[in-house]
Amino acid sequence: MRFKSLSELKRPELREISLASLPQNVTMARYAREKAFKINELVRTVYDDSLEWYGFTLGSKGNPELITDIGLPRNDLNLQTYTTLSSEKIAEFKESLPDDVIINGWIHSHGALMYKQFSHTDEKNHLVVLDFVAASLRRPVAKREVVIKDLIFLVKDQFVEEDLTAGSVCLITDAPVTVATIMETIYGSFCYAIVIGDEGWHEQQIHYKENGVLSGHTAVSAKAADILLVDSGRVLTRLDISELRDEVEGKIQPNTNPPVETMERM
Ligand SMILES: [Zn+2]
Numbered sequence: 001m002r003f004k005s006l007s008e009l010k011r012p013e014l015r016e017i018s019l020a021s022l023p024q025n026v027t028m029a030r031y032a033r034e035k036a037f038k039i040n041e042l043v044r045t046v047y048d049d050s051l052e053w054y055g056f057t058l059g060s061k062g063n064p065e066l067i068t069d070i071g072l073p074r075n076d077l078n079l080q081t082y083t084t085l086s087s088e089k090i091a092e093f094k095e096s097l098p099d100d101v102i103i104n105g106w107i108h109s110h111g112a113l114m115y116k117q118f119s120h121t122d123e124k125n126h127l128v129v130l131d132f133v134a135a136s137l138r139r140p141v142a143k144r145e146v147v148i149k150d151l152i153f154l155v156k157d158q159f160v161e162e163d164l165t166a167g168s169v170c171l172i173t174d175a176p177v178t179v180a181t182i183m184e185t186i187y188g189s190f191c192y193a194i195v196i197g198d199e200g201w202h203e204q205q206i207h208y209k210e211n212g213v214l215s216g217h218t219a220v221s222a223k224a225a226d227i228l229l230v231d232s233g234r235v236l237t238r239l240d241i242s243e244l245r246d247e248v249e250g251k252i253q254p255n256t257n258p259p260v261e262t263m264e265r266m
Contacts, residue, residue: 015145017142019140019142019143020139020140021141022188022189022190022206022208023206023225024206024223024225025206025228026192026194026225026227026228027066027228027230028057028067028228028229029066029067029068029069029232030230030231030232031068031069031234031235031236032057032058032067032068032070032232033227034236035070035236036055036107036109036194036202037196037200038236039053039055039072039109039244040053040109040196040197042241042244042245042248043252044198045245046249046252049254051111051252052110052113053075053252054075055071055106055107055108056070056071056073056090056093057071057104057105057106057192057194058097058101058102058104060102061100064104064136064137065104067192068232069101072251072252073089073092073093073251074250074251074253075251076253085125085128085129086128087128087131087132091132102136102137103132103133103136104133104192105129105133105193105194106125106126106192106193107192107196108194108195109196109198110195110197111198112197112198116195116197116201118193118203118205122193125193126205129193130190130208130220134189134209137189138187138188139189140187140188141210142185142186142188143184143185144186145183146183146184146215148169151167151168151169151170151180152166152168152169152171153170153177153180154171155172155173155174156174184213184214185212186211186217187210187211187212188208188209188210189208189209190208191206191207193205193206204224204227205222205224205225206222207220207222208220208222208223
């Protein structure tokens with residue numbers, strides 16, 4: 001028996017060209033970071049207790065990768081749904097935002113807990129947020145070759161209906177063709193996830209999703225990411241803080257008698 005050379009045995013590498021990249025770091029305006037920790041502080045001041053809360057990181061349509069602000073939705077602390085961030089909740093909050101503002105992730109606090117990392121519950125929430133924001137953040141990131149087994153070539157006006165039953169895909173061209181490379185657009189999207197604590201610590205992840213338009217290929221992935229702070233020119237004023245205090249009073253609802261399942265949340 002004759003062995004094929006190694007190059008023949010090796011699966012040919014699929015052609016791919018990169019069109020754009022997704023963020024590798026979490027870029028955040030200092031204002032937004034300051035606001036997040038201010039919410040933590042206000043929660044402690046208003047409720048005399050360290051409560052967990054969640055919010056959304058916001059950007060603009062023109063610069064979706066930069067977190068410019070933190071949006072605080074009404075938190076349902078006394079409901080089990082608090083642990084499971086639902087797309088309905090996100091949609092409801094998105095409705096309240098100006099047209100050019102987009103949600104690019106979510107942020108939550110572990111308060112005074114010494115659990116300085118994302119929990120299993122958080123993992124589920126990442127995917128809910130990613131699913132929701134993916135549509136507004138998606139962009140073509142690559143063109144990737146699609147291998148079609150049993151690709152059948154047919155020439156326009158020169159085949160009968162029965163010819164279409166063969167193969168997995170039929171490529172009908174106006175001139176005879178024997179070789180074709182098919183490349184599909186891969187769309188990519190991302191969402192940020194940030195968890196903070198009363199002591200000033202924070203952890204970040206970026207979650208990614210990609211899908212191929214033709215193959216239907218989808219993949220999700222995540223990585224821990226550094227935070228890059230930038231000056232956006234905006235500062236947290238006394239008026240901002242006073243308004244934020246009102247928001248904290250209106251939207252964060254302390255639960256004095258939590259059911260067991262919310263006690264377990266992180
Ligand atoms: Zn958590």
